[in-house]
Amino acid sequence: MSALADPIADFLTRLRNAGAARKEEFSVPFSKMKREIARILKAEGYIEDFSIQTDGPRLSLKIRLKYVNKVPAFAGVRRISKPGLRQYVGARDIPRVLGGLGIAILSTPKGILTGHEARRRNVGGELLAYVW
Numbered sequence: 001m002s003a004l005a006d007p008i009a010d011f012l013t014r015l016r017n018a019g020a021a022r023k024e025e026f027s028v029p030f031s032k033m034k035r036e037i038a039r040i041l042k043a044e045g046y047i048e049d050f051s052i053q054t055d056g057p058r059l060s061l062k063i064r065l066k067y068v069n070k071v072p073a074f075a076g077v078r079r080i081s082k083p084g085l086r087q088y089v090g091a092r093d094i095p096r097v098l099g100g101l102g103i104a105i106l107s108t109p110k111g112i113l114t115g116h117e118a119r120r121r122n123v124g125g126e127l128l129a130y131v132w
Contacts, residue, residue: 022070078130
């Protein structure tokens with residue numbers, strides 16, 4: 001088994017593909033960062049639920065997608081900071097996604113936060129992804 005160069009991009013791609021294929025659920029290898037991103041997606045209403053599964057010796061994260069009138073609750077997902085080019089923003093430079101209709105997900109010293117929460121706590125960090 002090969003190691004992924006960018007596991008967060010893999011997670012977001014699986015999310016996007018599962019929504020496009022109208023899958024009810026999908027799973028990804030577990031990591032704490034993916035769990036926190038899933039927690040944010042659930043809190044913001046983009047996914048229905050997530051759980052941690054034990055598949056033999058390895059853990060996996062099982063995501064249940066949320067649909068509204070047979071259309072995924074999210075319209076798009078985009079990875080911003082990549083291993084080859086990290087993107088960092090200050091607390092005052094956190095972008096608004098689609099004028100506030102979407103969310104920015106950041107990795108900050110206070111944990112994985114949405115752009116709104118990071119702005120409220122006055123912390124910047126690595127801009128991981130946009131979801132709308």
